[in-house]
Amino acid sequence: MSKAAIIGGGVIGGGWAARFLLNGWDVAVFDPDSQAERKIGEVLTNARRALPALYDRALPPEGRLTFHADLADAAAGADWVQESVPETLSLKHRILPAIQQAAGPEAVIGSSTSGFKPSELNASGTRAIVAHPFNPVYLLPLVELVGDPATCAKAADILRAIGMYPLVVRKEIDAHIADRLLEAVWREALWLVKDGIATTAEIDESIRMGFGIRWAQMGLFETYRIAGGEAGMAHFMAQFGPALSWPWTKLTDVPDFNDDLVDLIASQSDIQSGHLSIRDLERLRDDNVVGIIRALRRMGSGAGGVVRAHEETLADIGERDGLPVTATRQVPISWTDYNGHMNEAHYLEAASLATDRFMEMIGADAAYVASGRSYFTVENHIRYLDEIHAGDRLTITTQVLAGKGKRLHLFHRLWRGDDALAATVETMLIHTDLSTRRSSEPEGAVSESLSGWVASHAGLEAEGAGRFVGQPATGPT
């Protein structure tokens, strides 16, 4: 069992503790703050909810968490000691020698400092490296490593094993890399607020509705490589580089924009991304942007909220073969799998959304759910009749097979394009009281609406319903 010692248990130290613990390490915490245990407990609660949710496999069993009144107790026998005390050099100069004295010679000693260089941290002869993480430490993979190359290499292996992304910074510099970029944005944002150009909310929207979505997946240079098009990075630089001398840079010193700089950037960009054509990069970017915005739909944050609001304005969809159309949509690439077609689970996702739409039609809508009643699905039978591909247009019709009392029996047909029946989904639902989670009778208006649907669908055929898995087809098909 590996052991990590966490020296300083604030938001960052707590995040480190959670990252190690949830990856099976024992964690020993030293923090003189009497609230440290409570604070780390709160971070852990968040981390237990979020970190395992990234994975389709279980993380190893959690390690053991202990709190120590003595720094040396916490650090003894640790494979990694992480210092996350406040950002004051004199304090770090007191803590790091104490850590080094208590830890074994093989222990990695990392500092979470966002600003100080290893040469500053180790002025008194200690051997700490910078291991600078990003909040929330239990979710974001980046750790900037700065310092002795052999120690950084060893630290990188450990960080990869706990699911992090070590970025070894080859030359020490104030604030490493990412915080230099953040500091530049922070300065500019403060000017914008101070000068009354924009509020904090407007600045945040200018980020998350636009380039923030690009940066979550590609960063700065690869994004601009695409903007340069087939002509490439040098073209982009030629087009936008001159902006460096435009008036809005008057507040700052800028690098000379000469051929050497253009060549340096263009050649590094070729090494980074040259194996992909601009077309490949565009599709990769688009697939990721679609995936990110679809992920943001759930909470309605940023661009996800924009899409949801817009979707509400899209028209309703009529009838087909005497049945209500409960969905029309285009199949996103993220719904396909390694077989090159829509994955089996997304047939059901599409049908589930059609069920939701039908619920709205009978009055079992969001307000009904808010009043404490809903329908729960108890059975689904899906017959996959044809393949569906990314970009295909799906239309779903919903037939009511039965809808009396607590039980509701639906039969969805998934049409690909105009006339290919790609699947049927037979669904049994039970009306449920959301407070007791037990079956209950629906409200009168919902019952009445359902009776109308049952009557209007009576006598319609439902070829494929009522079958068990593997049941031979009856009659000619």
Place this chain on the structure above:
Amino acid sequence: MSKAAIIGGGVIGGGWAARFLLNGWDVAVFDPDSQAERKIGEVLTNARRALPALYDRALPPEGRLTFHADLADAAAGADWVQESVPETLSLKHRILPAIQQAAGPEAVIGSSTSGFKPSELNASGTRAIVAHPFNPVYLLPLVELVGDPATCAKAADILRAIGMYPLVVRKEIDAHIADRLLEAVWREALWLVKDGIATTAEIDESIRMGFGIRWAQMGLFETYRIAGGEAGMAHFMAQFGPALSWPWTKLTDVPDFNDDLVDLIASQSDIQSGHLSIRDLERLRDDNVVGIIRALRRMGSGAGGVVRAHEETLADIGERDGLPVTATRQVPISWTDYNGHMNEAHYLEAASLATDRFMEMIGADAAYVASGRSYFTVENHIRYLDEIHAGDRLTITTQVLAGKGKRLHLFHRLWRGDDALAATVETMLIHTDLSTRRSSEPEGAVSESLSGWVASHAGLEAEGAGRFVGQPATGPT
């Protein structure tokens, strides 16, 4: 039918054309470039693939796309004319009067300029507003609007109706808002490359593995509000504000860091986010970060690639009740729905991943698929026996009911925690030749492996298999 005229059909003009067209507008393009039609066609191909994939409803039927050799033809009768010619003021001063002459008095005239202010654009008396979008225009919602307030308000309504997010910039300023932030990062990044601190690839990783993921959903200030913790934004400013005078800002002028600035930021942040506690904000952030990273898993980009690589190292999972365990996982919050429990489709998603795992166990793995063979699911029957919640641990076992020739019949049990049987998923698969997409016999080694599983599972009960939807339980349950 509304009509948009696109003046200048490069990447940005093409993106505007796609955004309007896919939202049902007729689009008329003027661009003297003989390649304009081809270039816009390429942007449209990307847009048709990506934009509708954001929505769970169909967009309206596409409008009509026309190309015109004459600017006045394109602009005549348009409700919106968008100028996206190269970023040269003298060129814009030639084009904008021509647009104004051809367009009706009610038409919105927007300029895609990233740098110029309306007062500069309209020096010769035109009435254009800045409508500055972000690439890819067909996916990213942000449009910065600058200029006459009434025109901006009218433009904002139109933009919302085509799914965009208008941000009205109240004071004109060089480069508006977002590009000021981008320019600040660009300058800093150029220094880092020029000084040999980091390569373009390292800088991109420092963004997309860390703060880029934060910014896709919250932006700068709301993120820092969380970092300030319960003590709030003023506390954050007190903690990090002094960094403004640290050495790494020596290259630039900085705003005076005084109480007025702190109060201004803190009060704006309260208005923006004060309705949510720090705990609420943390959970919102975490849910979004999890959603984004899960979205990035698909293409393996950035943090999604880190999670996939780490997941490969997680141990395999043994046996239960004499059956192979084909999945153990924690349920992510994004798998739950408005009923407060795991949505029906994700029961199948979990089972589908278990099927994939079983495929690996019998040798029908990625290499087998790459060789042109796979199994396709033709039927699923899911019985929902108990609710599953976010954070619950799922274990799935897989039983082989039959596995001779082309057909493979599986029975998954989904266990919640240690002992609650939450669902069964009965799956029928057919072995398929991926080139012909027709059924075929599996490879010998796969057949043999399956025979072994069939023999070892022979005689095990499979309560719940072979049933049709709504079939009454037989015997005591």
